[in-house]
Amino acid sequence: MVPPAGEPLAPTFFEPDVAAHAQLLAVHGFNDHQTAFASFAAFAADRGVLVETYDQQGFGRNANWGYWPGRAVLVADLAARIEARHAARPDLPLYVLGESMGAAVAVVTLAEHPELPVAGVVLSAPAVWGGEAMNPFYRAVLWLAAHVAPGWRLTGEGLGVQASDDIEMLRALGRDPLFIKATRVDALAGLVGLMERARDDGPALVLPRLVLAGARDEVVPPEAIDSFVATLKPEACRYVRYEEGWHMLLRDLQRERVWRDVLGWIEAPAAFTGSPCGTASADAGS
Structure with missing residues (x-):
């Protein structure tokens, strides 16, 4: 039985010692936490x-840790926090920063709620690699597993995928009890559905946007x-x-x-290089 989403947990604030000139709401990625x-x-x-x-529902310190809460819950939570x-x-x-799955949640939320008081959104390595871009065989296996054995857990061991060049940080994540290391198949299927929705919703956004990607990304293909x-x-x-980004x-x-x-970009978006x-080419960062 999937635990229901609980009450949203209190956030963490990083307050400037100097006068603040902007505020940022950060949304973490899949299996991660704040x-x-x-x-x-x-x-x-x-x-x-x-x-x-x-911490998004299903992750971090939430009681339903490890279970996919559903796209609607993730979107409603972010909208309320905004x-x-x-x-x-x-x-x-107010700006929103989404990393990986968090970027997908941000895209869907802002597309569904264009009235939200957001000055701009930063999408870091956005998870927009949907099922249509996946190998058809793997997509069929994922669908079957999610419907027949939703509680089956995958660790990703043996895939040879590296998420960053900071090896010490990756080792620390391996020791972090809040970082999910064995993913339920139904959660993975939910993520794929979210990524597809974000990919479809992206063209609807009209607020200022900054998209960041790493040429060495082995999680979300750069071409995606x-x-x-x-x-x-x-x-x-x-x-x-x-x-040199991952x-x-x-x-x-x-x-x-x-x-x-x-x-x-937050300080001077018009002057940002x-x-x-609207094109597949990108500058190489400052």
Whole structure:
């Protein structure tokens, strides 16, 4: 039996010691939790950006840890947190930063709720590799397993996929009890459905957007992100690909370069150097 979604857990805030000029709501990736943003959030707070992080339902400290909560729950949670964050500091422009699955949740939420008071969204290594792009055989196996043995768990061992070049950070994740290491098949199927929806919803977004990708990403193929970016409206949208970047761009060894790009875009989006969306080409970052 799948545990129901509980009450949203309290978020964590990174408050600037100086006067804040912007605020950022960060949404973590699949099997991860809010601590993923701790280093970046501290860096941003030191530069006048208030950061809020939280554990999405099904992840982190939630009682339904390890179970897929459903797209509707993830979207409703983010929408409510956006409203609450804006109400808490209506004087500050509010940005959303989504990493991997968190980026997919952000896309779907903002497409379904264009009225939300968001000044812009940053999509870091967005999970937009849907079922249509998967090998048909693997897609059929996933569908069958999700319907016949939804509780079957996959560890990913033996796939040879590397998520970052920061090996010490990856080892720390391996010791982290809140990081999910054995994924239920029905959760994986739910993720694929979310990625497909985000890919379809992306062209509907008109707010300022910054898309970040790593040329060495082994989790979401760079060509899948290129294809997604090509569908986005070019107005107020920039795309940056880091040649030495992996999937966990915000935690890679070159992370401070990415952090500075995110903050630079927030501070002056019109002056930000990057390729316009609507094309598969990208600049190489600052």
